[in-house]
Amino acid sequence: MxxxxxxxxxxxxxxxxxxxxxxxxxxxxxxxxxxxxxxxxxxxxxxxxxxxxxxxxxxxxxxxxxxxxxxxxxxxxxxxxxxxxxxxxxxxxxxxxxxxxxxxxxxxxxxxxxxxxxxxxxxxxxxxxxxxxxxxxxxxxxxxxxxxxxxxxxxxxxxxxxxxxxxxxxxxxxxxxxxxxxxxxxxxxxxxxxxxxxxxxNEKEPLPCDCIYKSRNNHCPAFKYLYPDVPDYSVHDIVRIGNSLKRLEGLVESGHYALEDVPEDFELTKYQRNHVQVAQSKIPIIKHQEILETLDELEYPLYFLDYETYPTAVPIYDGCAPYQQVPFQFSLHALRAPHEALEHYEYLHTDPDAHPMIALANNLTKMIGQEGNIIVWNKKFEEKCNEDLADLMPDCAESFRDYNQRLFDLMEIFSKQLYLHPDFKGGFSIKDVLPVLVPQMSYANLNVRDGSMAMNAWKKMMFEAVNEQEKEQLKKDLLEYCKLDTLAMVKIFEVLHSIPPPLPPSLHSV
Ligand code: SF4
CATH class of the missing domain: 3.90.320 (Lambda Exonuclease; Chain A)
Incomplete structure (x- = not known):
């Protein structure tokens, strides 16, 4: 044996x-x-x-x-x-x-x-x-x-x-x-x-595997092997379906795997029904009036801000906690008034002997004035960075707390489904939205394409033995990536602003 x-x-x-x-x-x-x-x-x-x-x-x-x-x-x-x-x-x-x-x-x-x-x-x-x-x-x-x-x-x-x-x-x-x-x-x-x-x-495969009744984020790679009939984009991807497992079970039990197959009378939450409706009709939901009203509340100058951060289990810098997100870079696009020329500011920390948060805060506070909204994508993240910057630097605390009062989360237009497009496939990250709204802009050709890659590039530039040429390349890659993040917000903002109002019902029939 x-x-x-x-x-x-x-x-x-x-x-x-x-x-x-x-x-x-x-x-x-x-x-x-x-x-x-x-x-x-x-x-x-x-x-x-x-x-x-x-x-x-x-x-x-x-x-x-x-x-x-x-x-x-x-x-x-x-x-x-x-x-x-x-x-x-x-x-x-x-x-x-x-x-x-x-x-x-x-x-x-x-x-x-x-x-x-x-x-x-x-x-x-x-x-x-x-x-x-x-x-x-x-x-x-x-x-x-x-x-x-x-x-x-x-x-x-x-x-x-x-x-x-x-x-x-x-x-x-x-x-x-x-x-x-x-x-x-x-x-x-x-x-x-x-x-x-x-x-x-036991040589026999352990079926049934119960992920068929769970949302996509629970599935391991065996799912595709076990359920070849379930499409890659399926009822498991319906927005927040992980909170409605009874509904998912109902759909699976009745053999409805594709979003196109979900019956019209099947009970779903409002958000879920919207998601299924755009997937079936391929027609976006655009709440033109609500979007304009939301954007009209914004006060100029508008600042489009993005941080890149580096968290470590064992803090590297004074005043920091385990796993604290340490901002080492920002990109800031400023629009002083509608139709004015766009300005761009940026900071990337490259000095191994200085504290990145202190240097970044000193630079950013010179760029952001006392008025106007600060536009970000997923504000919880920037909010927490601003709180940490305020805690670390009492001299700038008032400014960073004030920035948090002025934050506007552009992502909410999408997460709240004021704009819902079938090609978002239920997602609302900037990488889901940008290719649909601004197809001419893309992260695809960049060497740094997401936050984890940025973190890694910065770590390499700061703490690893790289020659000057490599260092310059990493610097360039990081600056390009972060700049694209804020420029992407500007372009998405412009698209939202220029959505044509729906035709009045009388004109539909002309
Ligand atoms: S999909 Fe993977 S993780 Fe999910 S139940 Fe099946 S084997 Fe387990």
Missing amino acids: TNPSPITKSDFLRYLECPAYFWFFKKKPEVLAEQELSDFDKELIKNGKEVELWARKLFPRGVLVNSREAAAVKETQKLLAEENKAIFQATFQAENLYAMVDILEWDESLGHWIINEVKATSSKEKKKEEQLYDATFQYIVAKKAGLDVGRVNLIELNKEFRKHGGIKPRELLQITDITEKVKEREKEVQLMIPHLQRMIE
Whole structure:
């Protein structure tokens, strides 16, 4: 009989996410056709590693297990036999289960081992639950392997931390004893393990997969393989359908997958019905009067503003918190009065010795006057950046708080469906709207095409060994991208302003 396939902690987490996904990952990975990691995912992994390195500083006598898989199990046993008091990446095997403990610590006073699980996370409840199951899996495997585990800790970022000078790991990180919570889940995880083991012994695909009843953002790449009859743009994409799962179930059960097939009398919310209606009729909904009334309330000069930001788990700059969005660039288009020439201002931080937020704020406050609306796309983001800039710089606080009073979110014209086009396909990001309203403008030819790419380009320019020529290219790419974001808003604004009013009913019949 062949040895059963090993089950790692990552496999267990996949199983928790979705048992069917776990099966495909282990038995038919070609179906998942995993794409290359996005810049955003790569940054998450980098953050995780960095926080782990900081956590290791809490255990100065710790030793690292350098090998992987079966060799790591042997190396861990050797380090245990040598009576090391802290072992990083201690690896255990029991039956076909493998678990790697971030930091294993010997508790001298109580005479038992402590599992320290390190997470570079904020404290979102869903994530917390996943972390507890993750730690429980390690606890079970280490105990099965014969280790006397007395406690389990979670080491994570302290969200109250603000950097001031050098970082002290005891201030950056907080340690929480989660032993009781782990024990509460122990039995449940013990019962899951044989199920995982049986699943991978089974060659049959685990159907049915219940994502057919969930909105698109829940689907993994196996969905297309499992449901070839469901179109790429389907009832799973109806706006906010994730909040109306009964409705989605009703559509699926009656075999209505394409938006074109949704019956006229099928109950949907107003927003959902509008979305389906434009998809079926291919005729946009344009609330001309409401759009004009909204835009008429804007006060000139109009400033079209966009920030690019760089968040890191471990803050780089003084006054910043873990994962704070640090603005390093802005683009600002100013329109002093209707039909006047458009002005453009920009700032990109390139000085490695200066604080980007301070330099950016000093530049921006010179460009924005005391009157007029500030137009952004998705105002929550700029609002938070302005709050952070105000907190960091008391001298500019009044200006940034005032900017927040003057923000106007151009995206709301689309998110509130005052303008709804079939080609938006239910989306309302600037990248969904621009190609429809201003087809001659595009991000496609730029080297930097989205916020994650901008973040990466800036990181490379500032912190990596690049030559002057590369640096100049990155600078150019960043400036082009951010400028296009604000110019795109200007052009969308112009299109909205020039929408012809609908013909009066009498003229329709002429
Ligand atoms: S599509 Fe959804 S339910 Fe199906 S395997 Fe993927 S994640 Fe699981």
